[in-house]
Amino acid sequence: MAEIKSVIGTQNKKGQTYTDTWKMMNEAPRTPSFFTGSEVIKEALRRASCDVMIAYPITPQSEAAALIGELFAEGYIGDYFRGESEFAVMSQCAGSAFGGARVFTTTAGPGTMRAMENFPMWAGARLPIQMIVTCRGINSPLSIQPDTLEIAYLLNTGMLVWHAETAQDFFDWILKGYMVSEEPDVHLPLALCCDGFFVTHTKDVVNLTPADMCLPPYDPYRSPVPCMDMECPPVRMMRDPFVMKSNYISYATHASWQQEIWAAVERSRKHSIHWLNGLIDTENTDADIVIVASGTAVSQGREAIRLLEDEGVRCGLVKVKTLRPWPEEEIREATKNAKHIFVPEFNVTGWLAKEIRASVPNHQRVHAGPHVCGGMTMPPEIIVSEIKTALGMKTFSLAGRGS
Amino acid sequence: MSKERIQISEALYDIMPSDYQDLVKSATYGKEDRGWKDIGTSKELIEQHSLCAGCPESMAFRYILASLPNPEDTVMVGSTGCTSLVFPMVAVHNIHSLFGNQNAIASGLKRALSVRFPDRVKDVVVLAGDGATVDIGLDMTLQAWFRQEKFTTICFDNELYANTGGQESGLMQKGFVAKMAPVGKLFDKVRLPEIARESGCHYVVNCTVSKPSLVEKVIRNAVHIAREIGPTYLQLYTPCILEIGKNSMEGLQEMRDSEKPSERFAYKEYVSEPAKQLLTELAAKDKERKAAAKQLAAQAQAN
């Protein structure tokens, strides 16, 4: 800790000043800039004091991953290369994190699935890697279009999973994400998800922090596990030794280990609340109807609420920012007055609705929908229609979805 | 870590298990000409292991750990297999993460260490089984070589999947009957040493671990070349005595039989031109150092 503090105020080789993250994110002046989501990822990385970034092309994250390559060429990133597959890339990220580096990578859809074996390993090994997931379809036939099904697979890996709505979220959360996941009591990987194309390929005004300020560097010696660099004890150390040998109570060790990963996810609550100003955002949750959503479904929900208001229907909104840690209490509290809870989602299974159903009393209040998937857009009108139908109000019929 | 930093806190020295007291007193961290001859006179970097009695892997481990030129600044990477039961006992930081991803881990690790310690030598050495190196991990094995990643890959070739009970592997000999090769393996032993050379390795050796002095030589060469020039590959025969039906005393003979000139583990070596040059330079320096030491000793005697 002392080491990090002493770095603050000094400059890196690019002339950026290592800045207290709270000041940088909350007090430093912001410059409005008109950027694509991919460019915003690059700008966040410019300020992240990242040691190693490893890339692999897959739409819709290829542009961001290539732009970070430019940052490397300019000298902002310690090392950068293209791996041979997402499985290899995620293992390469692990190698760098075992060696004490701050690591960044990006992937999407089939890439996430290809790499899946790595994610519980990352979490089990307490590696605070940050991975951007720009969600797209995963099933056959191939689709590069936005679809959030892959997030469902990440929820039980032990990683932190956040779901950004806008490019602004992205910019802020990449930087804040390192602060949460590198806390010694957390020290877990973060999957920072967004809906592909909607966020990555559209331009938006994003308020950027000064380009001459950057995060304090990662200090691997605060890690809850020894860093593998031969600079710290114990010298006789394997990360991670097999504790499954059937002697003594070693099964209990593995069980205790797993519990510790989920305990660390729990501990991230306090830090996430601090940095993200709560795990959820709410608007008008005293209304009878509440929309609960994550990602760009939140934006569509907000628009639907405006349309409903015009018709005299009052509707509240819950934006779920973190899926892991799961804001169970917050959602229960925010929906306690709701007679109807609507969960619009960009995937076919409705995993968010399932999570919410398991969290709130009287779960029959939860309407799992509307759903779209495979790259379809979600016009606010279909949310309006879903709500009005449930309320027994007359609604227009929407083409293309059958009934 | 410099040797000076592998030290027990004075105030708690007396309560440390003797294993660690010995390690700081007499292990050969920082010793310039460490090698297999230190075995028996100094504390070894491997404590105990749970391999089968007489498994040649245990010999191989001891020789390799005695020969690493820079253990105080070496990080090893393993993979799932019989070796992973030894690695917790090794007094060099080491990583196991998944089965077959060892060369990907090592690529990321080596780069992280280069970023974090730009002015220091940090060696990375991979040690994995044949299943890990040639089958499930082949892609990452080769790609690390294509990229010219600067670390050493060692394959403990026991010609089968030992840890899961003796299944067919790519390095198994053709015709061998094993689990999952019920009518005998139908294709040839994969020629990874040749592939390694074509893939950009600067030093490739195929041999057994029957002779500690040879293991010492190839390990030192492989690590030095990887440090200065590019990837190196060692394929070492460590027969799985359990699965080929030998008893614990027969491992050494099995290796000797297999290293005869016409056999598949006859000593084979490839050294690239830049690597040859480096080895010549290193040999010259070594000679100089030994001569200087001799002179110093002679002077001391004269005084």
Next chain:
Amino acid sequence: MSDYRVLPGPEHFLPPAAASMGIRLPNPGEAHINGVITSEEAAYEEAARQFLMAKVPTIFPGPLVLWAWNEKAAKKATAIRHLFNTLKECVQPGQKPMLIPMPDYRPKYPKINPEVEINPNHPNLTIWHNKIDCCIFVGVHCHQANLSLKIIRGGTSCYTIAMCAQAGHEDAMLSIRDTSVEKIMRLADTIKRLKGTVQPRLASAN
């Protein structure tokens, strides 16, 4: 606020992680006792009391202080020795303070010697063998400390204290965070101050 309390076990076949029961770690300047946030002052008092009450109060120093990998580590080791010596001076006949290292985290074959070390994969062996009824973890990496603390809570009745250099441990019955040389010395001072005011648990059947 959770009503779960982190208490000496044996708690369960597989006791839960305290964090999963809603226990939160103290903020800088605070400590916790049984999962309830308290002042550091209160925690020093309670830790000292538990030590002075115990039949076999034991310090478990871990790799971060056993090895002199930096100056601070060596100084902490000296402070821990001082804590142990203070404890020895302050206990009454029949109490048996111990100082047992956790030198590493590896699974050991065929088994550890519980008289000379504690291992995070089966810390209960050392607790049972030496009849340790109060212990303090110091200088153990947080992940490994939490594994051990849960296993100890699961299978033994030992009172656990964690002096953590980082954010503290909710799986211990009592934890102080941001542990420095000064904080270790302060615990030693508190033990000295409370000497004679605490009734040790009398030696029972054993």
